[in-house]
Amino acid sequence: MMSAVADEQEILSGEAVAIDVQPVGFVLRAAGALIDMAIGFALFLAVTWVQVWLMSEGLLSEHTFRILMISAAVLSFLVLPITIEVAMRGRSVGKLAVGGRIVRIDGGAITFRHTFIRALVGVLEIYMTFGGAAVITGALTARSQRLGDLVAGTYSQRVRTPALPSHQPPLPHSLRGWATIADVARMPDRLARRISQFLANAQRLSPAARSSVAQELAAEARPFISPVPAVSAEELLMGITVLRREREQRALKMSDERAERLSGRRIGV
Structure with a gap:
């Protein structure tokens, strides 16, 4: 299980491995929310159009129409977000588009309780204020948390990591033995x-400058x-870079596997 957050962009796993995490930025999160809002409003308008047509055909009474309108709003703005987020383990269509996932403050998987709280508060801060309340709280919090996140104890974590740079130095042959016992803090x-x-x-530096900087x-x-x-300075830097790259790749893989495993256990609790 994840321990407490070491800082706002680092989590310590149970094995005391530091895992760098990043919240989804304010602009990207707003873009994802707009996508989810559009889906909710599209469903609401579609259901409303069907009800209006049924009423015009004399198949619905005015009283029944009002009841069904309330039901359509609950379905579109509460049931739909909860169902999608639970089924997709903290994701939604908008979050998939921007590469985010809703997680607990400690980095663990959210449960139905977290999703329900976020969706319930979201009706007020997103749909009733057309996102105004969410924009204000998101702009004022370090992790771009909206009011629902603050109440539920969650935030949107970036899960789509940027591509590794094209330049990947290989591990020098002279450091292969050292790499098996090395500890790079x-x-x-x-x-x-x-x-x-x-x-x-x-490669672009002069030999003297290259040696000096190394x-x-x-x-x-x-x-x-x-x-x-006991190797040259440049070989040492290459060895450090390779070990750090491998460690970060293992940590990211471990983080994703842990999140998927916890999601499978806890969603629906």
């Missing part, structure tokens, strides 16, 4: 980006490595 994001940028552009980056990275292999 979590590095500052700025340092990791600088290393990746250096390796991507190393030495500087390797010196900054050594405190995060154990043991430190």
Whole structure:
């Protein structure tokens, strides 16, 4: 089971593995919500049109028409979102389009209770205010949470990860033995980006500049490595990058498998 959130973009698994997670941004989340709203309104208008036609044909009384209108609104704006989100394990058509999934604050799978609360509050903040209340709360919260998320304790997590960069340095042959015992700690994001940028552009640097930058980056990275292999600075940077890439791929795979497993157990509870 997931433990507490280490920070807003990192979760610690039960095995104490740090998994980077990102909430869906405000603009993308708004776009996904518009898609879901359009589907809800489309269903409502379709059902309403059928009822109006039946009434015009004398097949419905005015009293029955009013009852069916309320039923159509409940079906379109409450039952439909709940059914889709439960069936798709935290997703909807709009969330699929923007690459998001609704999860608990601790990163775990949501249950029927979370979905019901979000949909119930959503009737007020999305449909009755045409999204105005959701826009205000989403713009003021760090994870773009709408009011329903704040009440239910959920947020929209990005599950569509960007494609890996085309430049993928191979593990140097001299580091294959070291890679089986190496421990590379979590590095500052700025340092990791600088290393990746250096390796991507190393071929364009002059030999002197290439060696100088590699030495500087390797010196900054050594405190995060154990043991430190006796190789050139550039080989060390390549080894670090390969190990971090493999670790992040395993963590992302583990996160997806855990979410799917928990969803299968808990949806409908």
